Amino acid sequence: MELDFLATLLLSSLSSAAILLIATVGLAVMFGLMGVINLAHGEFIMFGAYATLFATQIGIPYPLAIIFATIVTAIFGGIVELLIIRRLYGRIFDTLLATWGLSLVLYQSAVLIFGTVTPGIGLPISNIQIGDYSLSVYLLFLILVAVVLIGSLYWLLTKTSYGITARAAIQDRETASAVGVESARINTMTFALGSGLAGFAGAILLPAIPATPNMGFAFVIKAFLAVVAAGPVTLTGTVAVGSTLGMVGNITASFWTSVVGDIVFFLLTITILRIFPLGISGRWRMKL
Amino acid sequence: MLQISNANGGYKRVTIIRDCSLRVGKGEIVALLGRNGAGKSTLMKYTMGLVDTFGGSVSIHGNTLPLSTSKRVKMGLGYVPQGRYVFPRLSVPENIAVAALACGHDRHESIDDAFNDFPILAEKKDALAGTLSGGQQQILSIARALATKPQVLLLDEPTEGVQPSIIEEIGEKLKRLNEERGLSILIAEQNLDFCLSISKRAYILNNGSISHETTRQELIQNKTILHELLGV
Numbered sequence: 001m002e003l004d005f006l007a008t009l010l011l012s013s014l015s016s017a018a019i020l021l022i023a024t025v026g027l028a029v030m031f032g033l034m035g036v037i038n039l040a041h042g043e044f045i046m047f048g049a050y051a052t053l054f055a056t057q058i059g060i061p062y063p064l065a066i067i068f069a070t071i072v073t074a075i076f077g078g079i080v081e082l083l084i085i086r087r088l089y090g091r092i093f094d095t096l097l098a099t100w101g102l103s104l105v106l107y108q109s110a111v112l113i114f115g116t117v118t119p120g121i122g123l124p125i126s127n128i129q130i131g132d133y134s135l136s137v138y139l140l141f142l143i144l145v146a147v148v149l150i151g152s153l154y155w156l157l158t159k160t161s162y163g164i165t166a167r168a169a170i171q172d173r174e175t176a177s178a179v180g181v182e183s184a185r186i187n188t189m190t191f192a193l194g195s196g197l198a199g200f201a202g203a204i205l206l207p208a209i210p211a212t213p214n215m216g217f218a219f220v221i222k223a224f225l226a227v228v229a230a231g232p233v234t235l236t237g238t239v240a241v242g243s244t245l246g247m248v249g250n251i252t253a254s255f256w257t258s259v260v261g262d263i264v265f266f267l268l269t270i271t272i273l274r275i276f277p278l279g280i281s282g283r284w285r286m287k288l
Numbered sequence: 289m290l291q292i293s294n295a296n297g298g299y300k301r302v303t304i305i306r307d308c309s310l311r312v313g314k315g316e317i318v319a320l321l322g323r324n325g326a327g328k329s330t331l332m333k334y335t336m337g338l339v340d341t342f343g344g345s346v347s348i349h350g351n352t353l354p355l356s357t358s359k360r361v362k363m364g365l366g367y368v369p370q371g372r373y374v375f376p377r378l379s380v381p382e383n384i385a386v387a388a389l390a391c392g393h394d395r396h397e398s399i400d401d402a403f404n405d406f407p408i409l410a411e412k413k414d415a416l417a418g419t420l421s422g423g424q425q426q427i428l429s430i431a432r433a434l435a436t437k438p439q440v441l442l443l444d445e446p447t448e449g450v451q452p453s454i455i456e457e458i459g460e461k462l463k464r465l466n467e468e469r470g471l472s473i474l475i476a477e478q479n480l481d482f483c484l485s486i487s488k489r490a491y492i493l494n495n496g497s498i499s500h501e502t503t504r505q506e507l508i509q510n511k512t513i514l515h516e517l518l519g520v
Contacts, residue, residue, distance in 0.1 A: 161385075161389045161395065164378065164382050164385050164386055164389065165386055165389055165390065167375070167377065167378060167382075168375045168378055168382075168383075168386040171375045171376065171377055171378065172373055172375060174338060174357075174373075175369060175373040175375070176375075176386065176390075177338075177356075177357040177358045177361075178336055178338065178357055178361065178367045178369060179361060179367070179386060179387035179390055179391075179432060179433065179435075179436055180358050180361035180362055180387060180390030180391045180436050181358055181386065181390040182358045182390070183358075232377075233377075285416055285418070285419060286377075286416075287377055287378070287379065287416065288377075
């Protein structure tokens with residue numbers, strides 16, 4: 001095996017782990033901080049992708065379109081929390097059902113409005129050469145995005161007033177209210193944050209993954225498995241599990257086929273959950 | 289100061305406390321005594337708006353409090369729950385910060401105040417609350433309640449599962465907060481010695497209703513009340 005091949009494999013695996021993490025953190029925030037399994041997470045990603053597409057089509061430059069999509073999806077998520085999720089806290093199956101319904105509505109609306117084929121973003125894709133192999137610069141850039149994204153999220157949730165309060169509210173809602181926390185408002189903000197992160201994922205991944213009504217399906221299952229296997233220390237656990245699964249999946253896929261990669265991904269998740277029924281971070285003593 | 293009038297409350301349709309009325313004056317330490325299952329915790333939770341209210345009201349300085357727990361905290365009720373309930377995956381200073389922030393106080397100032405009041409917490413400033421001992425968690429829970437800057441502090445069984453040396457420390461601290469800052473305190477307890485050491489007046493709760501209002505002298509002298517209180 002050649003060095004250039006190994007370097008390319010490592011980088012491409014890192015970038016597919018980065019894509020998985022970018023697509024997963026929103027779900028990790030919702031599930032980890034609120035106990036809500038949002039089956040519409042994939043459609044929130046799609047929402048962000050179409051919002052970006054719309055913004056670029058009316059002439060907003062791509063970097064600003066990402067911010068626009070993030071904010072619009074966050075606001076949309078906040079409205080969903082106020083209208084639907086708010087009534088269902090602590091009723092996990094009802095939340096599953098409601099968010100699944102929401103995902104169907106969003107998917108069908110996208111089909112009706114945009115059709116099943118959509119134009120790409122038309123961003124020039126440049127490649128770098130590593131020995132005999134070439135890699136897309138954009139995919140490498142996504143590694144940096146994932147690192148910065150997770151770093152800022154960790155900062156937001158451990159250093160800011162909102163973050164400390166949100167973590168308290170999810171650890172013990174009743175006690176949080178007994179020290180003055182208005183959990184309802186915090187929950188709306190957290191759901192909006194998780195939705196905004198999904199929107200950001202759809203926007204930032206758009207050059208690599210074009211907007212289609214069913215683009216969410218590809219992510220939501222893997223994202224969901226990564227979050228469940230991560231366990232209670234949400235962010236660190238998700239980074240550990242997500243990057244491992246993403247990389248192993250990609251390495252197997254590059255030796256055989258992407259189907260084998262997916263199978264290995266699922267087998268690995270099942271194994272993790274057999275060994276650590278509470279997720280790998282079940283016994284970790286960490287903040288997040 | 290704190291006035292609970294004709295409290296009726298419980299869970300769903302089950303009434304646990306009936307027609308309980310009590311008063312805690314400004315700068316007073318009052319004990320709420322009773323056997324296991326008498327309804328002490330439920331009355332404390334009723335006061336905080338943490339159980340269903342079927343009737344009655346809670347007021348501070350004559351202002352009737354709304355049902356919302358977080359609003360009651362902001363209007364001057366501090367609460368130390370039975371079993372402490374610190375936020376386990378938050379650090380010691382973060383536990384205090386949550387309370388301070390929720391009530392609109394500066395978090396760094398509040399953490400400094402808490403560390404001055406309870407130096408033992410300053411030694412644990414990097415620890416997650418879940419890793420502290422029972423007694424340390426109890427102190428943290430009290431410090432957290434104080435960070436809301438309450439006018440009345442409600443403590444539910446603060447000595448339960450706490451080692452004697454820390455019980456004594458907690459008692460001293462509460463007495464000093466009461467004397468120096470005029471903090472009014474209501475303590476629900478089974479530990480009679482602890483209550484007699486800090487409170488001058490007590491209510492006795494029996495089967496969900498307040499059966500006696502009494503004083504420290506009377507409790508020490510009148511064995512029938514003590515017997516009724518502790519008898520099995």
